[in-house]
Amino acid sequence: MNILDKIIAHKKREVALQKTEVELKRLVESPAFKRTPISLMDSLRDPNGTGIIAEYKRQSPSKGIINDTSTIQEVTEGYLEANVAAQSILTDKEFFGGTILDLVQAREINNTKPILRKDFIVDGYQIVEAKAIGADVILLIAACLTAKELKQFGNLAEDLGLDVLYEVHNQQELDKIELDNKIIGINNRNLKTFEVDLEHSIALAKQIPDNCIKVSESGISDPRTIIGLREFGFQGFLIGENFMKTENPGFSCKEFVKRLT
Ligand SMILES: O=C(O)c1ccccc1NCC(=O)[C@H](O)[C@H](O)COP(=O)(O)O
Numbered sequence: 001m002n003i004l005d006k007i008i009a010h011k012k013r014e015v016a017l018q019k020t021e022v023e024l025k026r027l028v029e030s031p032a033f034k035r036t037p038i039s040l041m042d043s044l045r046d047p048n049g050t051g052i053i054a055e056y057k058r059q060s061p062s063k064g065i066i067n068d069t070s071t072i073q074e075v076t077e078g079y080l081e082a083n084v085a086a087q088s089i090l091t092d093k094e095f096f097g098g099t100i101l102d103l104v105q106a107r108e109i110n111n112t113k114p115i116l117r118k119d120f121i122v123d124g125y126q127i128v129e130a131k132a133i134g135a136d137v138i139l140l141i142a143a144c145l146t147a148k149e150l151k152q153f154g155n156l157a158e159d160l161g162l163d164v165l166y167e168v169h170n171q172q173e174l175d176k177i178e179l180d181n182k183i184i185g186i187n188n189r190n191l192k193t194f195e196v197d198l199e200h201s202i203a204l205a206k207q208i209p210d211n212c213i214k215v216s217e218s219g220i221s222d223p224r225t226i227i228g229l230r231e232f233g234f235q236g237f238l239i240g241e242n243f244m245k246t247e248n249p250g251f252s253c254k255e256f257v258k259r260l261t
Contacts, residue, residue, distance in 0.1 A: 002192040003061050007095050008144050011120045014094070019125055027132035032107070037136035038114040040163040041183060043085045044213050044236045050260060051226070053116060053215065054079040054253050055088040055240030056106070058097035062194040067244045068097070076106045078250010079243075080113060082257045086137070088116040088238060100133050107134035116165060120144065124156050137163040142173035143191055150176055165215065169200060174207055182212050185238060189218035198225065205232045223259040 001009075027033065044051055056075050059065045072089075079087055089106055090098035098118075106115060117135035121127060122144070130138050138157050140150055150166065157164045167185040168174045177184070186201045196219035208214055215236030216229050226237050243249040243256070 003095075003194075004144060004191045007061075007092070007120055008122060010094055011092070011122050015123045015125055018129075019123075022129075024125065024128060027128050030132040032104075032134040033128075033132045035134070037131070037161045037163070038112070040086055040114040040116070040137045040165070041213060043114055044183070044215070046085070049085045050083055050257050051230075051234075051236050052082070052084045052253070052257065053086045053088050053236055053238040054082070054084040054243055054249075055090065055118065055238060056098070056102060056249075057090050057240040057244050059095075060241070061095050062189070063241060065097075066241055067246075067249065070244070070247075070249050072102045072105045073109060075244075075249045076109045078248065079253050080110060081250065082253040084113060084253065084257075085236065086114040086116055088118045088240070090118045091133075092119050100129075103133050103135060114163065121153060124153060127153060127156050127160065127162065130157075131160050131162055135162065137165055139165050139167055139185075141167045141191070142176050143167075143169060145176075147176040151178065154182075167217065168204065171204065171207065174204060179209055179212055183215060183236070184208050184212050185215040185217045185236070187217045188220075198229075201229060201234065202232055205234065208233075223256055226260060 089103045090096040091100050092098050114136035116137040117130040154164050165183050165185045166177050167187050169187045186204045188198050188200045189196045201216040214234045216234050217238035220239045221242040243252045246252040
């Protein structure tokens with residue numbers, strides 16, 4: 001069993017349990033459920049924006065512990081000062097050491113930029129939960145969902161006013177998505193082997209129509225890479241480890257942004 005299959009099997013068990021502990025009705029009644037989400041689409045289209053989606057990531061299956069000292073509060077403040085386009089917060093505990101509380105606490109500080117709930121969505125319940133904890137955007141990973149699920153979960157998110165980042169790694173996964181006015185993330189990391197290759201972004205970019213927003217994900221560590229990817233039409237850049245591996249992720253992000261212009 002590859003790591004992605006293990007994550008998905010674990011996630012299905014976790015969600016089944018969570019559903020018995022917190023009823024859907026309670027999620028819908030939460031105060032955050034009533035707020036109007038901030039649009040990732042608009043933020044990535046902002047001509048004065050950086051396009052950077054900066055991630056809070058304590059650990060990962062490929063790298064182990066990345067940062068177990070920087071708090072969500074200090075990292076959020078630093079990312080906002082760096083003028084990121086959005087924040088990404090891993091809420092998976094088992095494999096990434098994240099929590100739902102991280103997102104809730106980031107939301108208390110961040111009321112200007114969209115927050116992506118970075119998790120492995122396998123059930124509509126998690127989309128309702130994402131809204132209830134204050135997220136603006138959810139991630140749908142084509143490698144672990146059918147075309148029917150992608151459509152169904154995408155429609156549910158849209159009905160709740162949430163944006164969706166559809167993530168693909170190859171043409172086969174891209175073919176599962178209706179490419180119309182969507183945010184498409186090309187993950188440079190193969191989630192089954194962990195191999196990272198920025199060429200994935202470049203190769204798949206031309207298969208994505210202009211009415212979609214293109215986001216390049218993973219393995220970005222140099223501002224010159226972003227300048228290069230913009231030439232291929234990319235407007236979003238998801239960066240985690242490059243910031244989180246430093247002592248002060250917010251400061252690293254600010255220094256990175258300075259080198260973008
Ligand atoms: O990062 C991993 O090891 C990983 C393993 C299995 C599934 C997903 C994984 N990562 C999620 C991501 O896609 C990244 O956190 C995100 O794109 C940022 O990547 P990076 O800048 O390389 O930290």
